[in-house]
Amino acid sequence: MTLLSSSLYPILSNHIFWNHKTRFQFDVDTYELWILFAVEGGSFSYRIGDAEATAQMGDVVVCPPGLSFHRSVINALTFHYIGFSLGSVPGELTKRTEEEAAIRLQLASSAYKLNIRNLDRLADNMKLLKLHAETVGELRHYWQNHALNDIWHFCRHSEAAPADEENRPADPLIERAKLYIHQHGYGEMSMLKLAAELGISPVQFSRRFCKSMGMTPSDYLSHIRLEKVKTLLIETQFPLEQIALACGFSNGFYLSRVFSKIMKVSPSAYRKMNRV
Template identity: 60%
Template sequence: MMTFRSSVLSPTLLHHVFWNHKEKFQYSVDTYEHWVLFAVEGGSFRYGIGNSEGIAQMGDVIICPPGIDFHREVIHAASFHFIGFSLDSLSGGLGNEGQEDEHNVRLRLAASAYKPAVTHKERLADNLRYFKGQDEAAAQIDQRIYWQNHALNDIWLFCLQSIAAGSVNEDMQPADPLMEQAQLYIRHNAFEDMSMLVLADELGISPVQLTRRFTRSAGMTPSRYLSHIRLEQAKSLLVDTELNLEEIALACGFNNGFYLSRVFTKMMKISPSAYRKTNRV
């Protein structure tokens, strides 16, 4: 197995943009002068980097080295963090040792189709929250950037650990057509009163088999997948409409506004009202 000294290299944040429900990329192909990381929170898009192709969806991280064409096409309106960063040796710059490590990272990323397997999805979500801060007083900007760099380094670390261990991402695993059908069913019925028991019956498998196979295929349980889709819709309605919480809850498949508020606050670490206030332009 190829190894590299992951501690030698450290990312430094250059810029960050969060795109919410982006329906189309401005450019279908782009090439960056620095490293870029796409962390997907919702929706999906096709991508091609070098000789690799794949699909990025919620919970995925795509890393593209500098100087390589990045092809992309939105499948479902995508919400993602676009993070640009430099990659340097902790001793400063990239000497011969650092260049060798960067070369090894590039090779490993290519082997993983530029999508390291993210086994720490909750940890990833926690780190990404540091990138969602709004305008702050000048005195707080340095502190926010410090914590964003800390979060970026943690994301980079577990991505390196994944590719160093030879973890295989879902694009390199045999597809599970039945679970692809399950994902499609959930997406089409997410805003209705749906039951996982009914879904399992429709697929001809037990609820336990559904949970195990779906988790193996999508990286999360079917219930979590459903909640994520509903919350993405709730986030969109909070920002783009004047609907009250009860109306949004019913439009997203939740029983009532109180339950939506409880789930939203638990998963997003912010209340719906606070999210609406901070995300409106």
């Protein structure tokens, strides 16, 4: 059974993005709404009901209404705070009550963490939440509620897709590294800082990343940057200098050299060939 019933869906009430928060204002709080913490960086320990755990980059923690949420920052925390209610399609009240009770039980069994199988998709949704954080009115609510629903409905129990020898689960630490790179890779990016964030040495990180992904962390960073460059070349009229700065390159000249070496065609030629 999936974690989330198809007849219940989240309705966003409020969203706040916290960057490098060093401590919570309250060590424990109880909410009238459902509360979701989606962690982009750092870590915190928490207790909800009888469940105690630690949440870090790539984790999503959900606290149902009425339960005490004990929490303490371990490493400076960057996260999305979302309050929401549960809506339902037309049906009997008893069915809704039973389904909500089942969700609470399933959350309790997983220490109130949602199992995010696709961290790239989570990263995209967190970008969407931030992108519309300053938008005013119904447009902000629409897009942020869309991101919340996507996070909610693509969370599954680990038993929903059992792994076998030929389909081993991805390395969770490297999945967190990929999420970090997607979140921070278009600005100044330090692999040393990322390794420290993951709690391993740079050498261990590089070896583990290569084993999991078949490429170095730096090559993966270059890959996602170039994918964004290609998108901007095709979908915008931005000059190369602007694209370079938006994708983590120091200037347009350096971007042109890297792009031409890897793609075997200049950025201007690529743009001309792929415009429709």
